[in-house]
Each structure stands twice: as C-alpha cells, then as structure tokens.
Amino acid sequence: MQYQELRNIFLLSELSSEELDSVKSFVKLKKFNKGDMIFFDTEPYLGFYVVIDGMVKIYKISRDGREHIIHLVDKYNSFAEVPLFENAEKAISKEFVYPANAMAIVDDTQVLQIPSKPFIELIESNTKLCMKMLTGFAKRLRHLNMHVENITLKDVSKRVASFILTEYVNQKKKSSSFQNKNEILYLNISKNDLASYLGTIPETLSRSFKKIQEDEIIEVKGKNIYIKNIRKLKELCA
Amino acid sequence: MQYQELRNIFLLSELSSEELDSVKSFVKLKKFNKGDMIFFDTEPYLGFYVVIDGMVKIYKISRDGREHIIHLVDKYNSFAEVPLFENAEKAISKEFVYPANAMAIVDDTQVLQIPSKPFIELIESNTKLCMKMLTGFAKRLRHLNMHVENITLKDVSKRVASFILTEYVNQKKKSSSFQNKNEILYLNISKNDLASYLGTIPETLSRSFKKIQEDEIIEVKGKNIYIKNIRKLKELCA
DNA sequence: CGTAACCTTGATTAAGATCAATTCTCGTGG
C-alpha cells in the first residue's frame, strides 16, 4: 500500500510519512467479493474500517426479519468508528460488539481494518487527526439529519429524486477531470438495497421510478439512469 | 457561573481550573422564555451552545410550511456544533448560517453561547477536550441511527412506546439518588412537538396514546404519563 | 440452457395524513 493511496483517505490525509509508516504497521488490508460479510452485529468489536475500493452496506435486521440499510460506504470513507469513540476503554478491551452488520456489495471490495488500540494511541497524540475525525463525524451527522428529514417529510418519489440528484452531483464531482458530459448515472447498488436505504420496499421503489420516468425526468435502463431533465429533477426534490 | 456548574457539562468536565477560567472569559450566558428564538436558520453562525437549564428544540420548516423537529436538547447537552467542525475556517469567518432553527420550549431556559474562534483554539491545544467532543458526536450518531431505524421500521405506537420507555429510564437514572419509586413520567414538551419529533402529526399521536392506554400499558393525564405495565411497554417496543 | 436472483406489475389492504369540528386547559383581565 502506497503513501499516496493512504493520503487519499481523508482521515489520514495530513499525517507525516513517519506517522503513515506507523499506521501501515498496524492496519490490515482485506478483500471481499459481492455478498461477503465483513462483520456481523454479534462479533466482538476489533476496530473500524476504511473502504479502499468497492462499496459496503451497513445494515440491521429487525425482529421480524426485515433488513434496514443504515449507511452506504464508498471509496475512502470509513465505517464502524462510532463504538470506538463512545467509549475507547471498552472498545479496546473488546467489551463491545459491532452495532450493525457490514457486507461488501460489489466484487473486489477492499477495506483497511484499523485496530482500536494503536489508533487511539495515535489519535491521542495527534490533534490534527483528531480534528479530521471530528470533521468526518460532523459530515455524517449532517448527512443523517438530512436523511431523517427526507424520510419524515418527503414521499418516496421525492426521496428517489433526491438520491439520484445527490449521486449524480457526486459522480460529476469525482470525474470532473474527464469532463464526461454524459447525463448518465450508474447505480452501483441493487434496487433492493436502494429501496431499503430509502426506507421503502422494492415494489414501491419500482413504481416510483416508473412515475418519474413517465414525467420525462429520467429514463431507467437497468442500472443506468439517464437524466433527461435536470431542472425538473431539482424541482421534484424541493 | 461556578466551576462545578461548568464541570457538569460533559464536554468541559475534565478541564483544569485555568482552562475553565479561559472558557469563562469567552462564553456568554443567555436566558430565554418558552417560545423565544435562540437562532434562526438564516443567521450567520457565531458558535455553538450548551443548555444549562430548560429545554431547546432544533427544527426545520419545510417548503410547504411543515415543521420538523430534528433534535431535543436538555440540560448539559450541546447543540449546533456540527457547522464548527465541518469547516472550522469557514465557521470562524462567519461564512455559514445556522443549519436549523432553535427555540426554547420551557420557561427560564438558560444556554451558554460558545463562540467559534476561542473554542477552536482551545480544542486544538487540548486532546482531552477533542476526545470528549468525539464522544459527544459518537453518541449523537448512535442516537440518530436508532431514530432513523425507529422511523423506518416501527409504526407510530411503537415509536411512542420507545420514546416513553427511553425518557422514563433517563428520568429514573437522573433522580436515582431520591429513589422516587413513582412510575410517572412527566412530559416536558408539548404533544405537538412530540408528534413532530416522532415523525408524525398530533392527531395520529393522540390516537396512538389512546391505543396504548386501552391496552392498560400507560395512563395519560395531561403531561403526566403513568406507567401501568412496564413489561408490556418493553414488549411493545421490540 | 436452466436456474436463481432480481425486478416489475397488478390487486388488495392497512396505516396514517388530511380536513373539519369540538373539547379541554390555562393564563389573563374584569
């Protein structure tokens, strides 16, 4: 694993080469295929993870067997850090279990496992890292708040529209150097998973897609979404 | 404001007397009555707040005028810290506005206003404080995740039951020294606000209360909730 | 090819939102 790759990870982006060497010494790179479990909500908490490539879903199973996706994690973002900071002592002495399940949802997903103890030691001696972590948490809180708002006061079609718009903007941002002027969004998750993430079920999601399609706003072809009228799409979100 | 009062605030609980003196020099105590605005979502961001007494609701107004309560903040908890850590530079130079509205919802609410710049300076030189802040964020994330889960996969009655149980347990914990064996929960927010917080409307909340009451689980008398069958209440939450 | 996972469609049902009208509660001033 190269320095550059590690520095792409927001959290680690301002560490010195020495610090990165130390990080390299305690982290572990793991590879998964689509459908592979990264951890279950019954396993002892060993530390958090950073996605290096691919995509991971964090989800819970309710009493009656329904699945609810809490979080979708993509490249260079981290997951399962919360327990570590709720109580570092307990996390280190493995008194916790993971608070949810984590599964790779695309092939060749690579994640970095960051064990609790050495990371806490590093962060306690490094304010910059601490502030980065705070920034990460702040962004997650902002995102979650928006998510709650969407779920409580928007209907499913509006939620779908918001998701598409957000993803589209994100994709644009990432590939800006290529200036691909295509208006296509590639869904890298299954529609089942998307439904769960948006707080609904596949049937309803399918009907919502159909409705937005009939209004000439998008066109759905499998996992590709063509954005036909971005102005209308933005209107629908509001 | 006494040292002891400040040390009750989780965030500040491990600061030295010197550090607390510094904190005292830049914070500002403000008093509000029920219904008073603490800030609007249009005002420039000046810093975050800690509730010293009373209760504050954080809420947004959607396009069509509906109110959605994001967060209820009680004694010794903080609010509006997110913007400060999303981007400290921008927060300090007042490029942000508050991300939501904040209103006092009980009389004689007292809050401490913590200006961005001096606080960031303090936290950057104090890892303990940084870690406390991280713990606070971690707890909020956990809480929000649970909230999303409740809203997406529980019906309103179950959400109400969960809220009552959580509040009841909290109240018990706080007044444990008194060992008041009463099974009464006092609601310190209006039912309108509670409905909004639970992602529903007053009418539906009222009917849910009635249903749980008919099952002999609770008895609602104005703002007092008598818990008649805690076992059944716990069952209902699951 | 064949099979399993994924997705879509249709019919029905249930939960909760909306609309409309009372009733309750409590602070204020006569």
Added chain:
DNA sequence: CCACGAGAATTGATCTTAATCAAGGTTACG
C-alpha cells in the same frame, strides 16, 4: 373568583400513500 379567549389536544370521517400478497418477467451466470 369567574369569564373569556387562545392555544393545545382530542375525536370523527374521509382520502392518500405505501405496504402486503401474489404472480410474472428479466437478467446474469454457471
């Protein structure tokens, strides 16, 4: 101390959305 009025809470009737149940259709992959 009572009457008034405003805001809060409840109740009822109706309507809308989305979940459920059931059946096909598509796609991907061995």
